[in-house]
Amino acid sequence: MPPRSEPEPARPILEAVGVSRSYRRGQETVQAVRDVSLAVVPGEMTLILGPSGGGKSTLLHLLGGMDRPTSGEVRSEGVAVSRLPAEALAAFRRQKIGFVFQSFYLLPHLSALDNVAMPLLLDNVPAPRRRQRAAQMLEQVGLGGRANFFPGQLSGGEAQRVAIARALAADPPILIADEPTGDLDSVSGRQVMELLAELAHRERRAVVVVTHNEAFVPLADRVFRIRDGQVMGPEAGVPMAAVAAERIRSGPRPVGALIGLALKAAWRRPSRSILTGLGVAVGIAAMVLLVSVGAGLSQRVTQSILSEGPLTTIFVSPQASSGGVGSLFSGGATTGPVHPISQATIARLASLPGAAGAWAQVNMIGHAGNSGRQSFLVVTALPPKRLWPDQVAPSLIAGHLPTASGQAVVTKSVGQAMFPTLAHPASWIGKQLTLAVSASTGSGGSGFSPLSGPALAPRPVVITGVLSAGLGSAQVSIPYSQAVAWFDSGAAKGVLPTYPEAVVVAKSAAMVGALSSRITKLGFGVTAMSSIVTQVQSAFSTVEVGLGVVGGIALVVAGLMIAVVMAMAVLERRREIGVLRALGSTTSDVFFLFLTEATIVGLGGGAVGVLVGWGLGRLGEKLLAQPGLFLVQPALVLLGLGLGTVVALVAGAIPAGRAAGLNPVEALRQD
Numbered sequence: 001m002p003p004r005s006e007p008e009p010a011r012p013i014l015e016a017v018g019v020s021r022s023y024r025r026g027q028e029t030v031q032a033v034r035d036v037s038l039a040v041v042p043g044e045m046t047l048i049l050g051p052s053g054g055g056k057s058t059l060l061h062l063l064g065g066m067d068r069p070t071s072g073e074v075r076s077e078g079v080a081v082s083r084l085p086a087e088a089l090a091a092f093r094r095q096k097i098g099f100v101f102q103s104f105y106l107l108p109h110l111s112a113l114d115n116v117a118m119p120l121l122l123d124n125v126p127a128p129r130r131r132q133r134a135a136q137m138l139e140q141v142g143l144g145g146r147a148n149f150f151p152g153q154l155s156g157g158e159a160q161r162v163a164i165a166r167a168l169a170a171d172p173p174i175l176i177a178d179e180p181t182g183d184l185d186s187v188s189g190r191q192v193m194e195l196l197a198e199l200a201h202r203e204r205r206a207v208v209v210v211t212h213n214e215a216f217v218p219l220a221d222r223v224f225r226i227r228d229g230q231v232m233g234p235e236a237g238v239p240m241a242a243v244a245a246e247r248i249r250s251g252p253r254p255v256g257a258l259i260g261l262a263l264k265a266a267w268r269r270p271s272r273s274i275l276t277g278l279g280v281a282v283g284i285a286a287m288v289l290l291v292s293v294g295a296g297l298s299q300r301v302t303q304s305i306l307s308e309g310p311l312t313t314i315f316v317s318p319q320a321s322s323g324g325v326g327s328l329f330s331g332g333a334t335t336g337p338v339h340p341i342s343q344a345t346i347a348r349l350a351s352l353p354g355a356a357g358a359w360a361q362v363n364m365i366g367h368a369g370n371s372g373r374q375s376f377l378v379v380t381a382l383p384p385k386r387l388w389p390d391q392v393a394p395s396l397i398a399g400h401l402p403t404a405s406g407q408a409v410v411t412k413s414v415g416q417a418m419f420p421t422l423a424h425p426a427s428w429i430g431k432q433l434t435l436a437v438s439a440s441t442g443s444g445g446s447g448f449s450p451l452s453g454p455a456l457a458p459r460p461v462v463i464t465g466v467l468s469a470g471l472g473s474a475q476v477s478i479p480y481s482q483a484v485a486w487f488d489s490g491a492a493k494g495v496l497p498t499y500p501e502a503v504v505v506a507k508s509a510a511m512v513g514a515l516s517s518r519i520t521k522l523g524f525g526v527t528a529m530s531s532i533v534t535q536v537q538s539a540f541s542t543v544e545v546g547l548g549v550v551g552g553i554a555l556v557v558a559g560l561m562i563a564v565v566m567a568m569a570v571l572e573r574r575r576e577i578g579v580l581r582a583l584g585s586t587t588s589d590v591f592f593l594f595l596t597e598a599t600i601v602g603l604g605g606g607a608v609g610v611l612v613g614w615g616l617g618r619l620g621e622k623l624l625a626q627p628g629l630f631l632v633q634p635a636l637v638l639l640g641l642g643l644g645t646v647v648a649l650v651a652g653a654i655p656a657g658r659a660a661g662l663n664p665v666e667a668l669r670q671d
């Protein structure tokens with residue numbers, strides 16, 4: 001022991017002034033510490049001795065700012081420690097106190113080096129600096145070679161020396177040790193006590209050690225004996241100077257380092273984290289899959305509706321209808337007088353204000369023929385090109401749309417029936433067919449009536465393209481004017497030809513409403529394409545929401561799983577939480593740490609879920625040979641990730657709150 005000069009007594013760095021602490025236990029009040037006054041001085045090793053249950057630990061917790069006295073005050077260098085607000089009290093522990101516990105309380109998932117660096121992490125010291133300092137401290141306690149060992153790989157004496165290095169890391173002026181030799185054999189116990197004494201004498205720290213071992217008395221500079229909560233000792237009852245309420249600053253919180261710590265903790269039990277994350281993943285994947293299949297179907301149906309004409313299309317029927325989605329879905333009940341749709345009607349509709357043009361719906365039934373082969377089919381009119389913008393024009397798998405009369409596009413089944421030797425649709429382009437129509441839809445709109453007259457005669461057409469839609473159906477589409485001419489020539493002699501339906505195209509979407517009501521006033525039935533699309537889409541949105549809810553239920557279950565797992569983790573990790581608090585982390589640090597852990601699991605699960613949902617969708621499309629069946633929108637990906645996070649945050653909040661709310665002294669109590 002180095003010689004010390006006595007004459008000028010050092011000023012106390014930590015003082016208890018008339019401190020009492022009582023606990024309520026049922027009806028009783030237990031006085032754990034009664035009216036204790038004592039001072040701790042830098043450069044001295046102070047021993048607190050006494051029998052078990054005498055109040056030693058309680059006093060130590062009060063001195064270390066882990067607990068607040070029921071009455072009296074703990075002071076340090078002019079600061080009323082016991083009256084500091086919680087955040088500042090945590091900062092006081094971080095900066096002024098180094099704790100050493102009986103059972104070391106090293107964090108098992110961190111290396112010796114990372115354990116030692118923990119107080120620096122909590123004090124927001126940059127990583128390289130804290131690793132350097134931690135290595136230096138390990139060197140100082142003689143464990144330079146054990147930096148990368150985990151606590152489970154250390155002997156008791158080594159573990160306690162790592163714990164002392166940790167207590168020294170933030171260079172606190174005060175070291176507080178609670179039965180530091182209690183779990184050690186006598187040789188290592190002695191070494192630890194000698195190390196503590198050396199830290200007091202050589203580095204002039206104030207070292208306070210609780211022990212019940214009288215053998216260590218000779219190492220101490222000052223001894224207090226405590227029994228039944230009362231102190232008997234040389235310096236009991238030292239009068240104290242007045243206290244200035246200077247604040248302890250608490251620095252910015254180590255957000256990045258805490259996230260790193262949360263990652264490590266999540267990784268500590270990989271299978272548990274992965275299983276929990278998988279719960280979220282299943283929920284998100286189900287949601288992504290179900291919602292995207294809904295969106296895919298909705299898009300398909302919308303596209304097939306729009307192939308009937310642009311969004312500015314208005315379908316006009318001869319009779320006012322009482323509502324419903326209209327002729328496309330074989331509509332609602334019709335009422336009122338019938339207004340036959342003739343060419344004059346078409347011209348009138350086309351000239352209405354707001355109308356870009358109009359055409360008649362013309363559908364006929366007929367036969368195609370080629371070298372003796374005959375095929376029954378539907379002949380439709382391609383609407384006038386001017387009124388049929390590219391985005392709604394029928395798509396072709398080969399060739400182009402007709403540009404003159406005498407040309408036609410066919411579906412694949414017509415080509416296959418007519419040219420059985422030519423496998424490839426492209427090879428049908430330029431080939432000739434004969435077309436003969438035999439029936440057409442009349443002005444009533446439903447049912448076909450047989451045609452008479454010249455339309456019956458077979459006429460040649462040249463194939464210019466093959467339609468990609470209507471793969472199974474036999475259909476030929478010819479230019480509008482030609483279709484109308486055939487239709488008209490099929491009408492009975494002396495009868496004005498009338499059409500089942502007219503199609504009016506508005507100049508813009510904004511004009512659809514006004515134009516529709518003008519047409520209604522003329523006594524026709526009106527259905528706007530936009531309202532059909534809106535109705536279909538809203539029907540599908542309902543389906544999508546329903547499907548999303550099914551996925552959502554899976555998510556709620558996943559959330560409950562996270563909550564349960566986190567709650568278990570908090571129970572299991574009480575001690576870790578206590579240690580973090582003793583090392584000076586604030587309640588919000590602990591809350592943030594646990595919430596981050598939950599979020600990592602949720603976000604990871606969300607990411608996996610989105611990927612799996614997307615992958616399964618792609619796989620489904622391949623297996624069913626239905627490209628575009630699953631429509632995964634970018635918003636859905638974000639929603640999936642966001643929901644995973646939100647579920648985790650909600651599920652993690654209560655357990656994290658419980659973790660943060662744990663009383664550090666209770667959390668550390670041996671059980």
Ligand code: ADP
Binds near residue numbers: 025050055056057
């Ligand atoms: P020591 O460390 O000397 O063994 P403690 O400070 O742990 O003594 O305890 C002193 C007394 O206070 C004991 O009677 C103990 O039962 C009581 N005590 C300590 N903590 C609590 C608590 N949280 N609730 C109730 N009683 C407590």
